[in-house]
Amino acid sequence: MAEPGSVAERVKQQADIVRVVGEYVRLKKSGQNFLGLCPFHQEKTPSFAVHPGKQIYHCFGCGAGGDVFRFVMEMEKISFPEAVRAVAEKCGVTIPEWRGGSAEGRGAGEQRRALVEIHRQAAAFFVRQLATGEGQAARAYLEDRGLKPETIARFGLGWAPSSGEALARHLRGKFAAALLDLSGLFSRDPAGHIFDRFRRRVIFPIAAESGKVVAFGGRAIGEEPPKYLNSPETRIYTKSRVLYNLDRAREAIRKEGFAVLVEGYMDAIALAEAGVENVAASCGTSLAETQARLLARFTRNVVVNYDVDAAGQAATDRSLALLLGEGFDVRVLALPARSAGKTDPDQFVREEGVGAYRELLGRSPLYLDYLIARARQMDTGTIEEKLRGVNFLLPYVRLLSSPLARSEWASRVASELKVDQAALRELLQRAAAERKVEVKARPELLAAAVTPAERRLLKMLLDADATGERLAEQMRQTELHRGLETEPIFAVLLDAVGGERPDAGELTALGERLHERHRRLLFELAFEPAAEANWEEAESCLSALKRRRLEAELRSVQTEIEALKAGRVGPSNARAELARLLERKQTLRVSLERMEG
DSSP states (O other), X not given: OOOTTSHHHHHHHHOOHHHHHHTTSOOEEEXXXXXXXXXXXXXXXXXXXXXXXXXXXXXXXXXXXXXXXHHHHHHHTOOHHHHHHHHHHHHTOOOOOOOOSOHHHHHHHHHHHHHHHHHHHHHHHHHHHHTSSTTHHHHHHHHHTTOOHHHHHHTTOEEEOSSSOHXXXXXXXXXXXXXXXXXXXEEEOTTOOEEESOOSEEEEEEEOTTSOEEEEXXXXXXXXXXXXXXXXXXSSOOGGXXXXXXXXXXXXXXXXXXXXXXXXXXXXXXHHHHTOOSEEEOTTSOOOHHHHHHHTTTOSEEEEOOOSSHHHHHHHHHHHHHHHHTTOEEEEXXXXXXXXXXXXXXXXXXXXXXXXHHHHHHTOOBHHHHHHHHHHHHOSSSHHHHHHHHHHHHHHHTTOOOHHHHHHHHHHHHHHHTOOHHHHHHHHHHHHHHTOSOOOOOHHHHHTTSOHHHHHHHHHHHHTSHHHHHHHHHHHHHOTTTTSTTHHHHHHHHHHOSSSOOOHHHHHHXXXXXXXXXXXXXXXXXXXXXXXXXHHHHHHHHHHHHHHHHHHHHHHHHHHHHHHHTTOSOOTTHHHHHHHHHHHHHHHHHHHHHHHO
């Protein structure tokens, strides 16, 4: 397409394809070429190569390939003339107005450039209005939100006057009425009179990844609904293809190796002002697939930091599923509630400081740890609630491509939700193979969660003989029953053990302190015949509980070690933390080996 002697050929000769592609894909030198993850299909192992000598790219996975213009055309979904101009701008090459191509293509490109210019002038207009007398209310609002003047200027924040015609008057005569209608900045009344879309609002310019303003968000001052008003989609703006602040954050994201994803404009601005530069916002909604792919140009590691209210949790859940489906490594930061129950990053940083935020950011849990904690909140003790928790986790666990990873997480889920590990692992494997998103309640999933060692120890405590009394004293000291599915039964029996086997009335009273399924197990054990207990048998059962606890802790420590070694988000003292975890791992392994010996 770039003919010899043409403007396109001149741009291509001066362009550096590695530099251009590097704005979208993280590249690493490998011999004569540069390799990275392909932006055109999902992959874990880099198969996308850029050849600087030949100035071409090729993906050995999906077959995509071409020159620098083809790459930009595919990434930005633009025409060849627009790609030539875009590459020229990226490489600082001055070119004349494009005269080639069809009249239709030239017209579409000129129209988009005109709309970008309208938004540039509108952004400058809103900034000037912020400094006027009428803009005092907006300045007071921004000052109350803790923003410094330099931050306000950096983000181009402005004010839309209340008259309803100020911007229209400013742009009328400079641009055709048809272009103003296409810009999304104006509306018309039934009589056809044009008026400003944004009135009496603090203005947040929304820029594309290139840095050019393509839309605006407006925050109402006072009670005028809606609280937030955004530009409609236009020829230059598609909401699902833009992340707020990504144009400023992309270099910091590359440098830090991960992105912090927040909900709103103010969250992103407050964090950036505080020094957390690698932040982007999805503008109050859960992430879209195209936004995830846009983010993937710069990193595959994300910390999701949405609000922890019902709406924020729902947005987090949807975003997690999408990010995992796109191959991201995801962590979740759920901030503790501050004043008036607020949990957003903006409020937290202002009240607690960026140091406290960075500390929590460094300790943000892996997405499954966050989800397991959510599932545990659903478990009120009934079989139905336990299965609800399992079903909540299933769509996320099944996204794990590795059977080994699914098996490891099945162990974690079984331990945390107190369900049978083998049965749950089988369920997850079958669900992943059949692509199911829900499992049906199976009694064995829960019934088998009580180990033989637990049953025998409970029976010894029920019998209340000398062995039972000695056992009760030992368990009160070691608390080996903590975290077990049968912990509530152990708790009531340890309170009740007093030298005599409980009679029917006492047993009924104990049962009334338990949930239905635990009460059933208590009475089942009471009627269960068993040989006379001895202390050697009790010690063996206690050892089984201790081994189980050590194995669970070892799995947890190993998960933390792998996260730190993978270079994902970690505390500022990651090296010292890794050393501590490795030492703890060795201690746990030695303890387990001694028990086996």
